[in-house]
Amino acid sequence: MAAEFTSLEGCLEKHLPPKELEEVKRILYGKPVSTLELPTEALKLAEEKNFELAGYKFGVLEEQLRKPRIVKIGAVQNKIVLPTSAPLANQLAALHARIKEITDAAALCGVNVICFQECWTMPFAFCTREKHPWTEFAESVIDGPTIKLCQELAKQHNMVIVSPILERDSVHQDRIFNTTVIISNNGSVLGKTRKNHIPRVGDFNESTYYMEGDLGHPVFQTQFGRIAVNICYGRHHPLNWLMYAVNGAEICFNPSATVGALSEPMWPIEARCAAIANNYFTVAINRIGTEVFEHEFTSADGKPAHRDFGHFYGSSYVAAPDGSRTPGLSRVNDGLLVTEVDLNMCRQVKDKWCFQMTSRLDMYANSLTEAVKPDFKQQIIRDEA
Numbered sequence: 001m002a003a004e005f006t007s008l009e010g011c012l013e014k015h016l017p018p019k020e021l022e023e024v025k026r027i028l029y030g031k032p033v034s035t036l037e038l039p040t041e042a043l044k045l046a047e048e049k050n051f052e053l054a055g056y057k058f059g060v061l062e063e064q065l066r067k068p069r070i071v072k073i074g075a076v077q078n079k080i081v082l083p084t085s086a087p088l089a090n091q092l093a094a095l096h097a098r099i100k101e102i103t104d105a106a107a108l109c110g111v112n113v114i115c116f117q118e119c120w121t122m123p124f125a126f127c128t129r130e131k132h133p134w135t136e137f138a139e140s141v142i143d144g145p146t147i148k149l150c151q152e153l154a155k156q157h158n159m160v161i162v163s164p165i166l167e168r169d170s171v172h173q174d175r176i177f178n179t180t181v182i183i184s185n186n187g188s189v190l191g192k193t194r195k196n197h198i199p200r201v202g203d204f205n206e207s208t209y210y211m212e213g214d215l216g217h218p219v220f221q222t223q224f225g226r227i228a229v230n231i232c233y234g235r236h237h238p239l240n241w242l243m244y245a246v247n248g249a250e251i252c253f254n255p256s257a258t259v260g261a262l263s264e265p266m267w268p269i270e271a272r273c274a275a276i277a278n279n280y281f282t283v284a285i286n287r288i289g290t291e292v293f294e295h296e297f298t299s300a301d302g303k304p305a306h307r308d309f310g311h312f313y314g315s316s317y318v319a320a321p322d323g324s325r326t327p328g329l330s331r332v333n334d335g336l337l338v339t340e341v342d343l344n345m346c347r348q349v350k351d352k353w354c355f356q357m358t359s360r361l362d363m364y365a366n367s368l369t370e371a372v373k374p375d376f377k378q379q380i381i382r383d384e385a
């Protein structure tokens with residue numbers, strides 16, 4: 001769908017009578033979320049700097065023996081700032097400045113953990129199939145310029161920063177990975193996680209640029225809960241989501257870069273299903289805009305060569321373990337979504353639905369062990385009549 005369609009929620013609100021709208025929202029979005037009051041200063045900054053700022057809060061049961069574990073999550077979606085033909089250093093600096101503005105607004109809103117979009121320091125150039133100059137954006141997660149910036153911001157704002165970048169691993173022969181770095185609110189690098197599943201679909205020609213993640217499914221214990229990151233295409237793999245839950249995640253981020261023609265109908269479903277199935281909060285983040293490249297490329301589908309990927313439709317949202325979700329940010333504008341959650345909800349929903357007790361992981365572990373053997377025989381009962 002074209003970039004002019006700004007948001008699904010906006011369209012429903014414009015065209016449905018209030019009573020029907022309430023029913024549609026109940027069915028499509030689950031238990032209603034309330035609006036979070038945001039400081040005037042932050043709203044002013046958002047207006048001045050031209051990004052959407054929205055805030056929501058999920059309802060949760062009050063417990064008698066546990067204190068609430070309130071966390072404010074920030075999700076950021078943004079366009080690239082300069083054209084893809086600008087000098088790389090300028091492109092990077094402009095993105096750094098943009099993310100700093102949005103993070104400053106998040107700090108004013110009291111955000112505890114913020115996550116940016118997939119490979120946020122660069123245009124999503126993998127569609128071009130050109131290595132030069134794009135692989136130059138890959139940087140060290142130990143002392144690269146982006147990590148340094150994130151460390152400063154994390155310390156300044158007492159905020160955990162989840163920063164998805166293209167990683168250059170110089171300790172291992174300059175290999176490249178699609179990595180997310182977790183920076184603690186004290187400014188130190190807590191660790192990193194790498195994209196496990198690499199797309200081989202449409203113009204997402206990413207497997208020629210970087211390798212499959214080799215770090216498993218780490219979960220990071222932060223001062224604001226246990227967090228994990230399932231990077232973009234990993235959201236199509238239920239076992240990837242599952243393993244972060246098995247390792248104890250309470251919030252699972254899904255920083256992404258995906259376009260309307262390919263995935264938009266799947267977008268509202270996948271991270272939300274994952275929240276339900278895995279009893280954690282999911283944070284689905286997608287980039288914004290249409291990125292135009294200097295040289296034409298084809299999509300190997302017989303259609304004419306072109307210079308862009310299509311429209312990255314944003315629509316970032318948060319889903320809760322009880323199946324409710326926030327409205328999405330816009331399909332066309334940069335934005336910051338602030339969501340207040342009580343992590344106690346994860347266990348409350350586990351106790352209600354018992355998915356963790358009925359999942360039969362041992363049965364599937366055995367079945368999958370058999371299924372990956374070369375001499376595996378499918379369990380099919382044939383009608384020989």
Ligand SMILES: NC(=O)NCCC(=O)O
Binds near residue numbers: 233
């Ligand atoms: N960045 C990325 O993995 N995109 C793949 C397309 C999709 O998963 O929608």
